[in-house]
Amino acid sequence: MDILMLENFLSASVRMATPLLIAALGMLVSERAGLVNIGAEGIMLIASFAGYAGAKISGSYWLGLFWGIVTGLIFAYGFALATIRFKARQIIVGAALNIFCAGASSFLYRLIFYGTDRLDKGIAAETFPSMPIPLLSRLPLLGQMLFQHNILVYFGFVMVALLWFTMKKTSLGLKLIAVGDHPLAADSLGVSVVLVRYGAVLFSGAMMGIAGTFLSIAQASSFGENMISGKGFIAMAVVILGKWSPVGVLGGALLFGGANALQMLVQLSGIAIPRNIILMVPYLVTVVAVLAVSRHKVGAPRALGMPYEKQ
Amino acid sequence: MNKGMKVLSGVLLAGCMAVPLFAAGSKETPSATAPAAKAEELKVAIILPSSPTDGGWGQQGATGIKNAANIYKFTLAIVEAATADLMKRESEALCQEGYQLIFGHGGQYAAPFSEIRDLYPKTYFITAGGNKTADNQIVAEYVVEQLSYIQGVMAAKLTKSQKLGLVVGGSFPAYTKTSRGFTLGAKSVNPNIEVLFAVTQNAADINEGYELTLSQIKAGADVVWSNANRASQGCIKAARETNTLVFGMVADQQKEAPDHIIASIVQDYDILYTEVIKRYLNNTLKGGIIELGVPEKGIVWVWNEKVKAKLPADVVKLYDELQPKTQSGEIYVPSENEGW
Numbered sequence: 001m002d003i004l005m006l007e008n009f010l011s012a013s014v015r016m017a018t019p020l021l022i023a024a025l026g027m028l029v030s031e032r033a034g035l036v037n038i039g040a041e042g043i044m045l046i047a048s049f050a051g052y053a054g055a056k057i058s059g060s061y062w063l064g065l066f067w068g069i070v071t072g073l074i075f076a077y078g079f080a081l082a083t084i085r086f087k088a089r090q091i092i093v094g095a096a097l098n099i100f101c102a103g104a105s106s107f108l109y110r111l112i113f114y115g116t117d118r119l120d121k122g123i124a125a126e127t128f129p130s131m132p133i134p135l136l137s138r139l140p141l142l143g144q145m146l147f148q149h150n151i152l153v154y155f156g157f158v159m160v161a162l163l164w165f166t167m168k169k170t171s172l173g174l175k176l177i178a179v180g181d182h183p184l185a186a187d188s189l190g191v192s193v194v195l196v197r198y199g200a201v202l203f204s205g206a207m208m209g210i211a212g213t214f215l216s217i218a219q220a221s222s223f224g225e226n227m228i229s230g231k232g233f234i235a236m237a238v239v240i241l242g243k244w245s246p247v248g249v250l251g252g253a254l255l256f257g258g259a260n261a262l263q264m265l266v267q268l269s270g271i272a273i274p275r276n277i278i279l280m281v282p283y284l285v286t287v288v289a290v291l292a293v294s295r296h297k298v299g300a301p302r303a304l305g306m307p308y309e310k311q
Numbered sequence: 312m313n314k315g316m317k318v319l320s321g322v323l324l325a326g327c328m329a330v331p332l333f334a335a336g337s338k339e340t341p342s343a344t345a346p347a348a349k350a351e352e353l354k355v356a357i358i359l360p361s362s363p364t365d366g367g368w369g370q371q372g373a374t375g376i377k378n379a380a381n382i383y384k385f386t387l388a389i390v391e392a393a394t395a396d397l398m399k400r401e402s403e404a405l406c407q408e409g410y411q412l413i414f415g416h417g418g419q420y421a422a423p424f425s426e427i428r429d430l431y432p433k434t435y436f437i438t439a440g441g442n443k444t445a446d447n448q449i450v451a452e453y454v455v456e457q458l459s460y461i462q463g464v465m466a467a468k469l470t471k472s473q474k475l476g477l478v479v480g481g482s483f484p485a486y487t488k489t490s491r492g493f494t495l496g497a498k499s500v501n502p503n504i505e506v507l508f509a510v511t512q513n514a515a516d517i518n519e520g521y522e523l524t525l526s527q528i529k530a531g532a533d534v535v536w537s538n539a540n541r542a543s544q545g546c547i548k549a550a551r552e553t554n555t556l557v558f559g560m561v562a563d564q565q566k567e568a569p570d571h572i573i574a575s576i577v578q579d580y581d582i583l584y585t586e587v588i589k590r591y592l593n594n595t596l597k598g599g600i601i602e603l604g605v606p607e608k609g610i611v612w613v614w615n616e617k618v619k620a621k622l623p624a625d626v627v628k629l630y631d632e633l634q635p636k637t638q639s640g641e642i643y644v645p646s647e648n649e650g651w
Contacts, residue, residue, distance in 0.1 A: 008529040012522055106362065114364040122566035123544060124551075220517035221548050224541045225362045229516045264526050267509040275482050279512045 003141070009258075009265050010145035014153060015219070017257025019044075019211040021156045023235035024242070024249045025163055026207025032167070032244060033200035034180040034303040036090050037079055039097025041232025043205060044212035046101040047072045049109055051213030052223035055125040056118065061217050064125065065152075068213030069206050075101065076205020080198050087307040098232075106225045124221040128152060152214045159207075163246040176200060180301030183308045193308050211235070234286060241289050243299045252289070259285035350592055353385035356405045357414040357584075360393045361515060361540060368514075368540045368561055372416030372439065375580025379588055398423040406431040412591060414584060415439070418485030418647070424448055435596060437587055439580070440485035440647055446598040451583050452485075452647055454604040455560075456492030457637035458576045458612055459538075460644045461630055462558045463496025465573065466534040467504055468626050469556060474505045476527030478546050480514030480539035488647040489538045489560065495644060507532050511542045520545030528553045536560070547572070556618070565615040572615045573622070574630075582609040600648065605638060 023040055030037055037043075050071035055064025079097060082088040113119055128150035137147040146157075167173035178186035179196045187193050215231070216223050234256055241255070242248025259282035266278050355376065363373030373389055380387040388410065392401040398420055405413050406427070414437045415424055421441030428436050428448050436448045444450055466475050475497055479486040490508065497504050507527045511519050520542030524535050528549060537546035538560040544567065550557035551568040559565065559575030583603055590596040603609040612630055619627060636642040 005530065008526055011529075012526060016518075016522060110362075110364045120566075122569075124548060124567055127548075215518055219521055220545050222517055222544045224365060224515055224517050224544070226515060227517055227541075229513050229519075261522070261526075263512075264509065264523055267523075268507050268526055268530055270508075275510050279510070 005265065007141055007144045009261050010141065011148065012261035012264065013254060013258040014145055014149065015257070016260045017253040018149075018153045018156050019214045019219075019231055020235045020238050020256055021250060021253035022152070022159070022214065023208050023211035023232060024238040024253055025156070025159050025246060026204035026211070027235060027239050028242070028244055028246065028249055029163065029176065029200045029207075030204035031239060031304055032176050032180045032301055033197045034183060034301055034306060034308070035080075035083060035197060035201055036094070036236075036305050037076075037097075037201070037204060038091055038094030038233070038236065039075070039079055039101070040094075040204075040208055040235055041228055041230065042094075042098035042101030043072055043075045043079075043208040044215070044232045045226065045228045046075060046105045047209035047212030048216035048227060049105040049212075049223050051209075052125055052216040053108070053112055055127075055217050056113075059126055061126045061128050064217045065210065065213050068217075069209040072205040072207070072209020072212065073202055074205075076201050076208070079205075080201040083307065084194055084197050084201075087309075090305055090307075102226060105223075109223060109225065125217060127221040128218040150218050152210065152218050155210070157250075160246045160250045167246065177301070180303055183303050183306075187308075187310060193310070197308070208232075237286050237290050240300075241286075241293050243293065244301065245299075255289060256282060256286055350383040350385050350588075353383065353412070353588070353592070354388070354408075354410040355380070355385050355412045355414070355588065356388040356390060356402075356410045357416055358390045358392050358398060358401055358405075358420060360391075360417045360419065362391065363389055365515075365541050367543060369416070371561055371578060371580050372414070375582075375584050376414060378581030379585040382585060383588055383592070385588070395419075395423050399426060402436070403427055403430075406434050411435065412437065412588065414587075415441075416580075418442065418450075418483060419481070421448075421450070435591065437584075439583070440488075442484065442648055444599050449587070449596070449598055449601060450648070451587055451601040451603075453578055453583060453610045454602055454638075454644075454646055455576055455578060455610055456488045456646060457604065457644045458610060458634070459489040459492040459536075459560070460496035460637055460642065461612075461633045462536060462574070462576070463493035463498075464500055464633060465496075465626050465629055466493070466536065466556075466558070467497040467500035468629070469573075469622070470504070470532075470534045472531045472533045473501060473503070474507060474527075474531040474533065476507045476509075476524055476530075476532030476535035478509050478511065478520060478523045478527070478535075478537040478539050478542070480511050480542055482510045484647045486538055488645070490536075491650075492644050493536055499642075505531075511539050514540035514542050516542055517545040517548075521549050524549035525553070528555050534558075559613075563613045565613070565617075569615065569617055571618065573618050574612055574614045577611045577613050579609050579611065582607060602646065605634060 047068040051064040051068030054067030055061045082093045083090045133147040137143045175191045179193050183193045238252035241252035263278050263281045357376045359369045361369035390401050392398045412435050416439050418440030420438045421443040424436040425443040440452045441450045477490050479490050509523045524546040534556045536558045537543040547567045559572050563575045565572040
């Protein structure tokens with residue numbers, strides 16, 4: 001592998017890791033508070049549609065991002081209401097979200113764009129431009145890998161640091177972890193379990209909105225029905241792989257992004273391996289990694305998935 | 312949740328589940344499909360592998376069959392089924408509902424259709440591409456590979472790096488007949504030209520198309536091509552971002568990259584599907600392969616005039632030079648059912 005190929009591989013790994021990273025960081029916060037939202041796939045999908053529609057109609061990728069975040073917040077609020085207020089089963093609500101959002105996004109796309117003149121100038125929407133960091137972008141290997149991306153990629157890395165700091169060094173982080181591990185104890189110490197959980201879920205919704213919008217605006221510049229293609233579920237695996245820590249999630253996202261970039265690299269290199277096997281690589285890597293992590297203490301929040309009843 | 316809410320939820324759920332039961336119960340299920348004597352009695356269905364509004368392959372099929380329906384005024388059903396089990400299930404359901412012609416928009420429908428065709432001998436199963444035929448199973452296809460050969464020749468003349476990037480949406484002949492044609496064309500100019508070839512995991516994944524093509528461009532490809540359904544949107548985006556020349560397939564894609572699309576091969580499925588329906592109504596439809604191409608105007612080469620104006624004259628004239636030769640067989644480009 002020459003240097004150019006290696007640089008491309010590393011850069012592609014980071015790009016492909018970014019939506020997983022952002023979504024997984026959101027899910028990390030939500031799960032740390034005790035709520036597991038398997039509806040991430042659906043929320044990312046409908047947010048990706050909202051982001052695309054916002055960008056396409058307004059001509060502004062920032063407005064597209066705004067609508068993507070708002071959409072993520074709305075559906076996350078619905079999840080929070082069902083699971084916190086009405087104590088519905090989190091898995092069931094998440095599954096329902098996935099089904100609803102898949103249908104809603106397809107329906108709305110056809111309603112707003114099909115048979116109208118909105119696509120007369122092409123399907124592509126305005127996209128986030130690349131923002132190379134001066135000087136750093138010229139570093140060998142690391143320059144292209146880390147410092148020649150759009151703003152949402154940088155956002156993902158900044159959020160890793162921010163969340164690490166928040167969870168390790170602030171009282172808010174302590175409350176978040178306490179609510180997810182021992183909600184009764186947290187409640188007895190005056191922490192509002194409900195408020196923290198609502199806040200955590202809304203945060204995760206915003207992050208899923210950003211992740212979905214990244215896929216439709218920053219990467220594809222268009223929307224395709226079911227375009228998330230399982231990345232929401234892979235982000236859930238990344239949270240487990242990362243043992244519910246921001247740095248671990250970063251590692252997990254890069255692992256999967258790297259595996260995806262690897263299968264592309266193998267295809268381009270012309271190595272004589274059947275393509276169907278090459279295409280399996282990212283998923284095999286994820287399964288093996290999750291299994292390997294599971295052999296040791298996983299570190300899941302103790303109250304994960306359990307509704308809280310105030311005593 | 313209190314008791315009242317639980318009861319209400321249960322009633323609502325039961326109501327939702329009962330509605331399709333009533334709807335299903337009202338349909339008759341004939342045991343054999345009677346052939347339609349008149350177009351108005353004809354029931355035609357098309358099964359699509361993707362959305363009828365995807366701006367690509369699925370939309371091509373939906374638009375084509377709807378245009379045919381406008382001409383012949385038959386009853387039309389459009390169904391989406393992307394996996395083999397769904398393809399089989401949906402086509403069986405359509406047979407039981409009395410549809411005389413069932414189109415599968417893609418070669419991937421050939422195998423599922425072949426598993427049920429003997430149960431419904433009076434129903435015709437038509438696939439757009441594919442490799443299975445019978446008395447009541449027909450492959451209807453466009454010889455797109457002949458035009459993608461010409462794209463390959465042009466690409467080889469235009470490339471400075473002697474590297475071309477190709478992305479297809481699947482590794483079966485309906486897709487790879489075009490990449491094979493392209494590669495043959497490129498290698499007819501320079502046998503040592505490097506063709507970087509990739510297959511998407513998921514032809515609906517625009518991001519994957521983007522990353523694959525971007526990787527090819529960063530590996531040195533300076534002319535790229537894709538036939539990857541929805542994923543082609545991502546391929547074109549990568550070309551647009553990196554100022555790379557690109558060819559369009561299936562639909563006229565110059566709107567997506569007005570400064571970079573050289574030419575598109577547009578496939579007009581209403582001509583193909585209308586031809587099949589016309590043969591059925593004339594009682595001349597037989598099992599086997601129906602091949603249409605440029606003479607029937609089912610596939611059309613559409614230049615992007617903006618880019619064409621900047622191309623060398625010897626490249627531009629290649630289409631007029633080579634198309635008659637590929638059509639007549641003077642330049643042999645294997646079709647979907649040959650040479651694997």
